[in-house]
Amino acid sequence: MSRVRLTGVRDAPLEVAEVLAAVDDVRAGGVVSFVGTVRVSDGGREVTSLGYTAHPTAPAVLAELAEEAAARAGVVAVAVLHREGDLGLGEVAVVAAVAAEHRGEAFAACQQLVDELKARAPIWKHQRFADGTDEWVGTP
Template identity: 60%
Template sequence: MTEHDPIRLLAIRDTPLSVAEVLAAVGDDAAGGTALFVGTVRDHDGHAAGAAVTSLAYSAHPTAESELRRVAERVAADFPVLALAAVHRVGDLVVGDLAVVVAVACAHRGAAFDASRRLIDDLKREVPIWKHQTFADGTQEWVGACA
């Protein structure tokens, strides 16, 4: 990271995530808007007809952090980003745990909203992180894994 690199924090961790850490990472006196997205583990899955989730685990490919950097660099290049941060959790999580936190600071709120939306959408679509869910009826499902 250079002195002027807007990418302030990128990580894939097996420890609890901190919203405060991500917000602090994107603090910038020139920012008029900071958009934050926090993804949490919910008690049901929207893709499985609202099935009750009893456990969930995230796994990441060894290239996941480099892919996360590629996504972040593209967002920083495509939007007037002053600061950007993204962290994703791996391992076993429970309902209410933070699974992903992203934040983007820009001079104006519109750009911050647009850039943060692109960051989370591209992260979920392109970074090789997979979710394994177990449901109350005993069935299981992998989300994001290649078939």
């Protein structure tokens, strides 16, 4: 069975339970997950909503990032999903989970996965603020 169990970009709400179930493995002594949600403020500015736009290559990039995390020592399973489209406050934008033989390996691999996703995935965020302004984040 592949260590990469689930990856993708979806335009429907993400289920944390689905991602956790994907990495369920009796070889794992620890599972670490990250759930990123839409927060009410950014840099002191009130956010009203945001939208994510994914380049057509984004699913392949997420799969590549998951493979990199899965290649780390002790990792037994990896899953990561990112949302696309318009999201409201509190909605889930990204879910990542890593199961590993030991907790330290799981923490390190999950952090790498999320950090690299933010740095390399061609998924752009369009934030809308209460004062009527907006901004794009992560665009090339």
